[in-house]
Amino acid sequence: MSYIEYANQGATRNQSLSPQLTQALSFLPDLGVTARVFSGGQPSTGSNRVGSTRHDHGDAADVLFFQGGRQLDWRNPEDVPIYQQIVSRGRAAGLTGFGAGENYMTPGSMHIGFGTPAVWGEDGRGANAPQWLRDAYQGAPAGQAPTNTQTTGVGMNDTPQQPSGELSRSQRMMLGFAALRDAGAALQGQNSNFFADTMGGFQQQAQAADDRAFRQMQFDEGVRQFGVQQASSQAERDLRREQEGRLARENQINILGQLSGFESQARELEEMNAARVLAGQPPLPLNPYIASQISMLQRMLAQSGYSPAPGAGTPAPGAGTPAPGAGTPAPGAVTPTPGAGTPAPGAGTQTAPDAYAVIDNPDSTPEDIAGAMAFLQNLTPTARDLVGDEAIDAAMARGQARINAISEEVEKTAASDEQVKARREQIATKGQIVVDYLLRGIDEGTGDFIVNPFMSNNYSRAALQRGGDINYQEFESALNNIRETLTAETIGILEDRGVSLGVNLTDEDMNTIRRIASTISVDNPLGTLNDLKEFERITGVDLGLGTFATGGGDSPFQRIDSGGSFEAGGLTFEEVN
Numbered sequence: 001m002s003y004i005e006y007a008n009q010g011a012t013r014n015q016s017l018s019p020q021l022t023q024a025l026s027f028l029p030d031l032g033v034t035a036r037v038f039s040g041g042q043p044s045t046g047s048n049r050v051g052s053t054r055h056d057h058g059d060a061a062d063v064l065f066f067q068g069g070r071q072l073d074w075r076n077p078e079d080v081p082i083y084q085q086i087v088s089r090g091r092a093a094g095l096t097g098f099g100a101g102e103n104y105m106t107p108g109s110m111h112i113g114f115g116t117p118a119v120w121g122e123d124g125r126g127a128n129a130p131q132w133l134r135d136a137y138q139g140a141p142a143g144q145a146p147t148n149t150q151t152t153g154v155g156m157n158d159t160p161q162q163p164s165g166e167l168s169r170s171q172r173m174m175l176g177f178a179a180l181r182d183a184g185a186a187l188q189g190q191n192s193n194f195f196a197d198t199m200g201g202f203q204q205q206a207q208a209a210d211d212r213a214f215r216q217m218q219f220d221e222g223v224r225q226f227g228v229q230q231a232s233s234q235a236e237r238d239l240r241r242e243q244e245g246r247l248a249r250e251n252q253i254n255i256l257g258q259l260s261g262f263e264s265q266a267r268e269l270e271e272m273n274a275a276r277v278l279a280g281q282p283p284l285p286l287n288p289y290i291a292s293q294i295s296m297l298q299r300m301l302a303q304s305g306y307s308p309a310p311g312a313g314t315p316a317p318g319a320g321t322p323a324p325g326a327g328t329p330a331p332g333a334v335t336p337t338p339g340a341g342t343p344a345p346g347a348g349t350q351t352a353p354d355a356y357a358v359i360d361n362p363d364s365t366p367e368d369i370a371g372a373m374a375f376l377q378n379l380t381p382t383a384r385d386l387v388g389d390e391a392i393d394a395a396m397a398r399g400q401a402r403i404n405a406i407s408e409e410v411e412k413t414a415a416s417d418e419q420v421k422a423r424r425e426q427i428a429t430k431g432q433i434v435v436d437y438l439l440r441g442i443d444e445g446t447g448d449f450i451v452n453p454f455m456s457n458n459y460s461r462a463a464l465q466r467g468g469d470i471n472y473q474e475f476e477s478a479l480n481n482i483r484e485t486l487t488a489e490t491i492g493i494l495e496d497r498g499v500s501l502g503v504n505l506t507d508e509d510m511n512t513i514r515r516i517a518s519t520i521s522v523d524n525p526l527g528t529l530n531d532l533k534e535f536e537r538i539t540g541v542d543l544g545l546g547t548f549a550t551g552g553g554d555s556p557f558q559r560i561d562s563g564g565s566f567e568a569g570g571l572t573f574e575e576v577n
Contacts (some may be wrong), residue, residue: 003028005036012050015041018058021113024093031085033072035063038109053115054097060113062105073108074100074132083110084136091137098137101130103249175199252306259297262290275382280353352376352387352395359399366403373399424541427485430478431532431543437475438525439545448526455525476522486517486535509538 001022008014017025017040028035041058042049054060065072065086072079087098090112099111101121119137121128179195266286273283355372358364364372376392384392441450454460454472464472505513516531533545 001026003034005034006040007036007038008040011039012048013039013042013055013062015043015058017041017061021059021061021095024090024095025112027089027093028086031082031089032067033082033086034066035061035112036066037061037063054111054113060097060111060115062109062111064109071108074110074130075107079108080132084132086110086112087133087136088139098133099124099129100133101128104128248304252301252304255297255301255304255306259294259301262294262297265290266294272382275380275386278351278379278383279386280351281386352379352383352392356395359395359402364402366406369399369402423485424539427482427539428541428543430481431536431541433478434475434482435529435532435544437471438529449529451525451529455522458523461522479520479522479528482532483517483520486513505538512538 004017004022004025006016017037025035039062040055041061042055044053044056049056065082067082072082074080074083083100090098095112095114096117097111097113097115097119099105099120100109103122104120104124105111118126119129119133120126121130121133175195182195269284269286276283352375355375358368358372361368373396376387376395379387379392438452438455439449440452442448443450454464512534516535520528520531522528529545532543535541536543536545
């Protein structure tokens with residue numbers, strides 16, 4: 001075929017392409033492109049074969065592309081669209097495997113053929129495939145591969161599912177021993193990669209063979225165009241560049257290894273400092289030597305032209321690394337605010353001492369204390385080791401005791417409130433009985449209470465006592481109950497219980513109440529009414545005197561003008577001037 005040239009006569013894979021692959025590449029003339037094969041087909045068995053099964057029976061090839069007599073190169077931005085058309089048209093024709101990119105074979109070359117659908121780049125890894133190859137592969141519709149084509153092969157550096165069918169007998173024996181070593185390590189709970197490493201060695205041998213074939217092809221092409229001397233010089237320069245590139249990659253690997261070790265130490269210190277902050281301890285500074293080494297190695301890595309593969313976890317040079325000689329905490333360490341004092345109750349707990357302060361603060365609510373206890377309970381293992389289990393357990397015990405005490409106090413206060421309410425209602429009920437019996441009105445002129453005439457002198461009171469008047473007996477019982485409730489002894493007991501009378505009373509108020517308890521009496525009805533009026537003012541207990549005291553609102557009592565008269569007990573009373 002005019003669109004395919006063979007330059008693989010000296011290669012291990014020196015066979016021509018299969019008819020199926022040749023047919024799938026028949027679109028190349030439409031692009032004005034010729035494919036030069038420097039690594040072609042190989043037998044599926046025997047010693048005259050290398051690498052994976054993709055090249056078996058000519059179902060894959062490693063090629064260079066030419067257009068108008070010029071070799072194409074995917075490093076040239078103007079040539080990239082041509083490569084993408086080749087991938088896209090190839091996919092539509094049923095091709096499934098494409099490999100290209102920096103440090104994979106040689107610039108401008110490409111693996112193209114059948115096999116398990118995949119794209120790859122350096123080291124035969126899909127993650128290293130260049131973006132232009134990914135875009136072309138993923139954006140092209142997949143065609144129908146020929147039905148008689150073997151498609152069970154794997155990627156360039158992928159481990160074959162059935163390696164025994166593609167390797168020599170000695171290689172299969174070596175893989176078997178490697179698998180046994182992996183199995184033995186697994187039984188001992190250890191991880192090993194003997195099988196993968198051995199297989200990788202075989203694949204490197206295959207790649208080296210392809211490289212030699214490619215260099216031979218280049219040399220032959222140089223001899224044909226320029227003669228032996230210039231071709232030899234060009235081959236020598238190409239070999240030198242290849243060796244320099246290999247040394248550069250080895251240097252990068254060495255730098256990455258050292259950088260990883262120092263950054264691991266920095267991350268460990270960062271984790272320790274985070275735990276120290278939680279424990280209320282100052283963070284430790286990063287060793288200046290480690291900081292300087294990280295900075296130096298990152299500069300060396302950047303100068304070497306290193307760039308991480310897409311999705312790789314290696315940080316970009318300079319990322320997240322302290323400046324050389326820094327005496328500050330490790331990167332990312334949490335530093336307490338200078339001068340920060342004890343947090344207010346309910347404030348976010350940041351350290352173990354914060355939690356202790358909340359637990360021991362008498363103004364903390366049960367919710368505050370429970371939050372501080374949860375913080376201590378959830379400390380990281382490292383922070384817990386720094387704080388100490390004994391200190392944490394003691395703080396947890398104090399916190400639980402505080403919550404219990406507050407709960408008991410709340411219950412006690414609720415019970416006391418009920419007692420206060422009941423006592424006030426009792427005094428109000430008894431007081432209104434006394435007022436209803438004693439009070440008959442208010443003099444509009446003087447504002448003085450007008451007392452029940454039957455209580456106005458000793459003779460009438462004695463008659464009521466001897467007569468067994470039910471209303472009088474109820475009045476006398478209610479008055480005695482109030483006097484007993486307001487005695488100094490009873491008031492003292494209430495104060496000890498924290499109950500009082502439900503209002504904030506001054507010492508003067510309490511003395512007034514004690515006096516009232518000693519002066520109210522059936523023998524002093526007017527003084528009793530005035531005392532009860534004062535009690536009502538101090539405590540707010542409604543005895544029915546507030547309306548009379550202010551002269552406003554409705555009243556069950558009759559008001560009389562000076563010099564008037566009123567009816568009571570079947571008698572008519574008139575004021576005598």
